[in-house]
Amino acid sequence: MEKLKSILFVSCLAMSQYAFADEENTSFDPYFSFEVGLSGVDLNDLEVSGIPLSSPEIGLGFGPALGYQLTKDWGFLVRYGNHSPRFATKRNRNTPGEPLLEVEQQTNLLTISGIYRVSIASWLDFNFDAGTIIVDDTEKTRECIELSPTLSCDTWSPYEVNRQTKVSAIAGTSLVFKFSENWGLKLGYQYSPYRNGLTKTDLMIRYDF
Secondary structure (H helix, E strand, O other): OHHHHHHHHHHHHHHHHHHHHOOOOOOOOEEEEEEEEEEEEEEOOOEEOOEEOOOOEEEEEEEEEEEEEOOOOEEEEEEEEEEEEEEEEEEOOOOOOOEEEEEEEEEEEEEEEEEEEEEEEOOEEEEEEEEEEEEEEEEEEEEEEEEOOOOOEEEEOOOEEEEEEEEEEEEEEEEEEEOOOOEEEEEEEEEEOHHHOEEEEEEEEEEEO
């Protein structure tokens, strides 16, 4: 293990020296961007109160990002993402069609990553990013405590809220099609080992300020 750590350290040091060796002394300013579009998040083993929620959810995704271009190719980015909640209902087997337990789950992601950018054309960039992800999961559950004569739920219990925040690694790639200096379309994919596998796919319109 120590040998592996030493090899990784030397490799990273060599890459960083190579990346900065031939760069011009150019001043790069921080930049701010905002993305909105379709975002799919799949948590492979997500289960709340015995109800599986691991199927991919595609919905509205949005979030701001603050970055800094260290060199022409290398940069640093902090991005926040909010993803639409998931809903599911566990049925009462003795009363078909009657909801017994209802759950709602929502995921917020804060990503801190380094980015390597390859300019394929003046209108197209390919990016590779790797770093750390901070995941904030909010899970809400409630029970049906009183049935109506029509077998619908007449009275629900108050929501029980469970919130957890965990840190994990993340890496991914993206293609950015640039319509103009400020507007672009991003197609991205990221993977994290969080919850035995979090995958995130984005199709976003992006505006750079």
